[in-house]
Amino acid sequence: MQQTLQTRVLKKTRLSERVVGLTLGLQNGAEFPVWEPGAHIELELAVSKGEPLYRHYSLCGQQANSREWQIAVLREDSGRGGSAYIHDVLQEGDALAVSPPKNHFPFAADKKCFFIAGGIGITPIVPMVQAAAAAGLDWHLLYLARNAADFIFLQELQQVDGARITTHASNQDGLFDLEAALKALDEHTTVYSCGPQALLNALESYQQEQADIAWQLVLERFSVQADPGLLQGKSFTVTLQKSGKSVVVASDESILAALKREGIRVKCSCQNGTCGTCETVVISGQPEHRDFVLSPQERQLNETMMICVSRAVSAELVLDL
Ligand code: FES
Incomplete structure (x- = not known):
């Protein structure tokens, strides 16, 4: 990892049954480098005595807080042990080496934003929503999850502007009609989405199949099926x-x-x-x-x-x- 930052876990909180939040601070108490919405950091996890595991998590706290970084980690039972280590082993006070922020999901604030978050895909979207609100943009958040209990950060988001947020939990609300939501978008809109592969594939297919679509689509994938x-x-x-x-x-x-x-x-x-x-x-x-x-x-x-x-x-x- 280049230019590793030596941090400490300041706080570990449970955000939902399967998600924990970590607040990190630099060990020397200094300020973190600046970051932009959509950015992620890479954690170096000493899971065993061998090679460390590297895992990426989106920064999801307040950009203005330069002494604390926040991430949220979903426990992935079929994963290779990185998230389980964070959930079960990593404690408040522990040292943690992380990379400076990188951004492959840049948010270019423009007129209208339609954010679509699926489950843990809300993490890079949170600072985007805050940035869109701060810039006075016309934004809407569609927040999809399997269970209502999986909606992390919902209170914080509703404090930004609850009237601009639609939540849909498929276990109680059934299947969401994504096409109907997309049909209503105009050419001034940029759609930012992060979530499971099926959701992102559906968005991409819809955009490719409709010849007359003029809105932009910006995606962040955090997993794909092995091919x-x-x-x-x-x-x-x-x-x-x-x-x-x-x-x-x-x-x-x-x-x-x-x-x-x-x-x-x-x-x-x-x-x-x-x-x-x-x-x-x-x-x-x-x-x-x-x-x-x-x-x-x-x-x-x-x-x-x-x-x-x-x-x-x-x-x-x-x-x-
Ligand atoms: S190891 Fe993740 S992109 Fe190559």
């Missing part, structure tokens, strides 16, 4: 600029796996192209981006790539490793 096809393609060579070493990436393996096979360690987390931990600078060659992190503009620039899923169009890639 073995994502790792396949033609074989190519990766040359590591710093060591001069070259590694052939087979047609059915990722760059990350090929490097591991050769004993070269690169920091990674999700391994499905959603978190950004393995983002690597491209020195030369043309990547074939298969991640869910980079924006279309960033993809065109080809300055970095996610080596857990992305491959190469060119026969060789030179990476800053």
Whole structure:
């Protein structure tokens, strides 16, 4: 982790049955770097004696509070132990190394915003709502969850402007009619959404299928279903600029796996192209981006790539490793 910040857990609170909130402060009491709505930080979790686990969580507190950062962590029972460690082991007072904020879900305040949050996907949306309200924008939040008890931060959001918030808990309200909500949007609207894959896929499909849609869609994915096809393609060579070493990436393996096979360690987390931990600078060659992190503009620039899923169009890639 570059430029690691040494923090301490100031507060650990239960936000719902499956979500805990952490408030972090710098160990030296200094101010945190500034961050923008949509930003996340990477936690370095010493889950075992081996390699640490890296996990990403959106900053969801007040931007103006420069001495405290807040995150919310959903317990993922089928995960690899990162969230369970935070829930069961990490305590108030514990030291925690985190990265400076990164933002792959930028909020560009404009005229109208329609926020759609699914479950824990509310976390990056909270500061966006606050920013939209502070800027006097015309905004609305659609907050979806399975159970009413899963609505975290609802009180804080309602204090911003409860009349602009629609909540829908599917266990009591049934299926939400997403199409009807989207049909009502005009061309001045930007839709910001974070939530489960099914919700984001539905939004993307709707936008692609309706030829006359003029509103913008900005998504943040925090998980995707494993797709073995994502790792396949033609074989190519990766040359590591710093060591001069070259590694052939087979047609059915990722760059990350090929490097591991050769004993070269690169920091990674999700391994499905959603978190950004393995983002690597491209020195030369043309990547074939298969991640869910980079924006279309960033993809065109080809300055970095996610080596857990992305491959190469060119026969060789030179990476800053
Ligand atoms: S490890 Fe998460 S994007 Fe590559």
